[in-house]
Amino acid sequence: MNLIPLVLYAAAAVVYAIHFAKRQPSVGRTATTLLLLAALAHTFVIGMQTMEVRHVPIANPSRAVSSFVWLLALSYLYLEMASDERAMGVFILPIAVGLQAIPAFSPGIENADPVLDSPWFWVHVASLLFAYASFALAAMLGLTYVLQFKEIKKKHLGYFYTRLPSLHILDAMNSRAVMVGWLFLTIGVVVGVVWMGQARALTPGNSNLQAMSLNYPKIFIALLTWGVYSFEVFARSTMGWTGRRAAWLSALGFAIVLLNFLPVSYFVTTSHTFQ
Amino acid sequence: MHLFLLGVSHKTAPVDVRERLDFSSRDLGAAVEALATRPSAAESVVLSTCNRSEIYVASRDPSRAREDITGFLSEYHSLPPETFAPHLFSCGDEAAARHLFRVAAGLDSLVVGEPQILGQVKEAFQTAAERRCTGPMLSKLFHWSFGVGKRVRTETALGEGAVSMSFAAVALARKIFGRLDGRRALVVGAGEISTLTAEHLRTQGVGEIVITSRTPANAEALASEVGGRAVAWDEAISALATSDIVVTATGSQRPILTRAHVEATSGRRRPNPLFIIDLAVPRDVEASVGDIEQVFLYNVDDLQSIVQENLSRRTAEIAHAERIIAEELVKFATWQRSRSAVPTVVALRQRFDAIRRSELQRLDGKLSGLTPDARARVDEVTRLIVEKLLLEPTEQLKALPDEETQVAYTEAVNRLFRLRTGESTSDAVDAAAGTTRADQPHK
Numbered sequence: 001m002n003l004i005p006l007v008l009y010a011a012a013a014v015v016y017a018i019h020f021a022k023r024q025p026s027v028g029r030t031a032t033t034l035l036l037l038a039a040l041a042h043t044f045v046i047g048m049q050t051m052e053v054r055h056v057p058i059a060n061p062s063r064a065v066s067s068f069v070w071l072l073a074l075s076y077l078y079l080e081m082a083s084d085e086r087a088m089g090v091f092i093l094p095i096a097v098g099l100q101a102i103p104a105f106s107p108g109i110e111n112a113d114p115v116l117d118s119p120w121f122w123v124h125v126a127s128l129l130f131a132y133a134s135f136a137l138a139a140m141l142g143l144t145y146v147l148q149f150k151e152i153k154k155k156h157l158g159y160f161y162t163r164l165p166s167l168h169i170l171d172a173m174n175s176r177a178v179m180v181g182w183l184f185l186t187i188g189v190v191v192g193v194v195w196m197g198q199a200r201a202l203t204p205g206n207s208n209l210q211a212m213s214l215n216y217p218k219i220f221i222a223l224l225t226w227g228v229y230s231f232e233v234f235a236r237s238t239m240g241w242t243g244r245r246a247a248w249l250s251a252l253g254f255a256i257v258l259l260n261f262l263p264v265s266y267f268v269t270t271s272h273t274f275q
Numbered sequence: 276m277h278l279f280l281l282g283v284s285h286k287t288a289p290v291d292v293r294e295r296l297d298f299s300s301r302d303l304g305a306a307v308e309a310l311a312t313r314p315s316a317a318e319s320v321v322l323s324t325c326n327r328s329e330i331y332v333a334s335r336d337p338s339r340a341r342e343d344i345t346g347f348l349s350e351y352h353s354l355p356p357e358t359f360a361p362h363l364f365s366c367g368d369e370a371a372a373r374h375l376f377r378v379a380a381g382l383d384s385l386v387v388g389e390p391q392i393l394g395q396v397k398e399a400f401q402t403a404a405e406r407r408c409t410g411p412m413l414s415k416l417f418h419w420s421f422g423v424g425k426r427v428r429t430e431t432a433l434g435e436g437a438v439s440m441s442f443a444a445v446a447l448a449r450k451i452f453g454r455l456d457g458r459r460a461l462v463v464g465a466g467e468i469s470t471l472t473a474e475h476l477r478t479q480g481v482g483e484i485v486i487t488s489r490t491p492a493n494a495e496a497l498a499s500e501v502g503g504r505a506v507a508w509d510e511a512i513s514a515l516a517t518s519d520i521v522v523t524a525t526g527s528q529r530p531i532l533t534r535a536h537v538e539a540t541s542g543r544r545r546p547n548p549l550f551i552i553d554l555a556v557p558r559d560v561e562a563s564v565g566d567i568e569q570v571f572l573y574n575v576d577d578l579q580s581i582v583q584e585n586l587s588r589r590t591a592e593i594a595h596a597e598r599i600i601a602e603e604l605v606k607f608a609t610w611q612r613s614r615s616a617v618p619t620v621v622a623l624r625q626r627f628d629a630i631r632r633s634e635l636q637r638l639d640g641k642l643s644g645l646t647p648d649a650r651a652r653v654d655e656v657t658r659l660i661v662e663k664l665l666l667e668p669t670e671q672l673k674a675l676p677d678e679e680t681q682v683a684y685t686e687a688v689n690r691l692f693r694l695r696t697g698e699s700t701s702d703a704v705d706a707a708a709g710t711t712r713a714d715q716p717h718k
Contacts, residue, residue, distance in 0.1 A: 162435070244568065
């Protein structure tokens with residue numbers, strides 16, 4: 001089922017790339033339309049899965065990736081409409097396509113442990129997924145900032161200079177995306193801790209829950225992520241770390257997020273998956 | 276009806292001739308009206324900018340148009356024809372349409388791709404249209420040229436990239452800061468270059484302009500001229516801390532802004548980028564200032580090379596623009612040919628309708644038993660039959676691929692139906708052409 005959104009995301013990615021190269025407004029509108037269709041199809045898929053398992057399908061890593069891509073697409077569409085800038089699409093869509101391939105080709109079964117049947121858990125995962133989507137946007141905004149910064153600084157006004165929004169706008173959007181992401185990351189982590197405490201008391205025999213600690217890779221890396229983004233938020237407001245420094249921090253933060261999201265979920269962790 | 280164009284441009288006439296033939300400083304509307312009284316100008320538009328004065332007419336007798344319009348220019352500007360006639364260029368029909376398309380696209384401009392010309396072409400047409408000096412021919416031609424201008428702008432990079440140093444600097448500032456309103460600029464030096472730059476910044480919406488000079492009186496004078504604020508030379512460094520854009524243009528032989536100066540203020544200004552434009556030769560700003568994070572330093576050579584690059588990029592787009600114009604010209608020529616079929620079409624319709632009416636009249640007695648409602652229906656049905664019979668031949672006649680076939684076909688139709696087409700029907704022809712205008716594809 002996740003194949004249809006994947007195909008539409010891929011089509012949108014191609015059209016965004018053509019728009020970036022050719023800069024024709026009509027091509028840009030087609031790209032946005034395709035992405036809207038992809039997001040709609042994806043909403044439908046997630047809606048169907050929600051009805052099927054009676055909760056938002058995020059307990060299984062593959063489905064969580066699908067939900068992440070969906071949130072990323074929606075956040076990007078919001079950004080595009082708010083800023084009236086389409087140039088970022090070519091940087092965001094490849095992430096969406098690459099990640100959506102996972103649920104499309106290895107769907108996984110949403111077969112949640114009864115222990116997860118708590119509103120705390122859903123808030124925990126949904127907040128984190130939304131935070132990660134914001135961080136993905138921030139990272140791409142940072143990347144484009146650096147690309148354009150280099151061209152202006154080195155006085156080689158070339159490909160990106162003619163296509164990207166101003167440094168000021170990229171920096172401001174990066175700041176906002178990091179701020180929103182950081183807020184949801186904080187909510188997600190706090191709720192996770194609260195829920196873990198409750199769940200441990202309720203189900204003392206669950207080895208998964210008992211094993212959770214800071215040594216546990218997924219939790220450790222999540223806290224590392226929180227540390228990086230907290231520093232970025234703090235450094236921007238008090239130390240004047242804007243522009244290139246903030247851009248690199250966003251990229252670093254998102255690299256850690258991806259690390260936590262994919263390899264750690266699939267290969268390292270044995271217990272943060274409840275199946 | 277034929278198109279005819281006569282005029283001077285920066286390619287054919289020196290500036291003193293262009294100045295004497297200029298209409299833009301005088302009442303353009305009155306000029307078009309005066310021109311329209313000439314016998315060879317059935318429709319007329321006058322396009323006058325600092326680089327060109329061009330007269331477009333639709334004429335039934337193009338052989339007389341040149342002489343006629345030269346006479347008009349001579350009378351209107353009170354100049355003997357021999358003073359400007361050698362500089363005139365003229366062309367007709369397709370060549371005239373091609374010229375206007377190239378002008379509207381910015382291909383004929385002094386700076387290729389400059390954006391103002393399309394607006395000027397629109398204005399010229401508007402003025403003539405308001406005075407009722409245009410008709411179906413020029414109206415179609417000019418509207419088509421607006422479409423061509425727009426297509427070239429959106430489909431090619433002909434108008435892209437700043438092609439003067441001051442515009443290049445402003446474009447850079449926008450790429451760094453986004454909107455410029457609310458930004459602060461510091462102008463160091465109060466000479467000619469500084470004045471021009473300060474004025475340019477002001478028109479671009481820069482919030483506050485601070486001016487400093489070694490001669491305080493000069494700074495004061497410039498500040499009051501551009502609505503800025505003058506500060507003493509010694510305070511310039513502290514003004515630097517609150518500035519986003521710095522322009523230097525002094526005659527100093529040694530750098531006046533060093534890395535130490537900028538670094539000293541960086542504590543106060545750290546989060547904000549600083550864009551320094553050094554317009555002085557020898558340079559006013561130490562080159563190493565550009566190494567500071569968040570400082571963008573551009574000197575005269577840097578800006579000049581951007582301008583050169585943009586110019587060569589525009590040149591590379593000319594071929595693309597010419598292709599678009601060639602395409603549009605083919606479409607326009609098809610429309611024009613369809614117009615030459617119009618007299619035949621009109622005559623054909625009149626003939627068929629006359630037959631219909633006379634037959635209805637002949638049957639008048641037999642139809643007298645019908646109610647008025649039924650009679651109206653009979654009238655309607657016969658009219659529809661005629662319409663439908665003529666629809667296909669009309670379309671075919673208008674869509675013939677070339678001039679020769681067009682002539683042969685219209686001649687055949689004229690003979691088959693014994694039609695007489697001529698000047699007497701020309702008003703009806705124009706009206707018919709006017710009504711078909713909307714059906715023609717514009718792009």
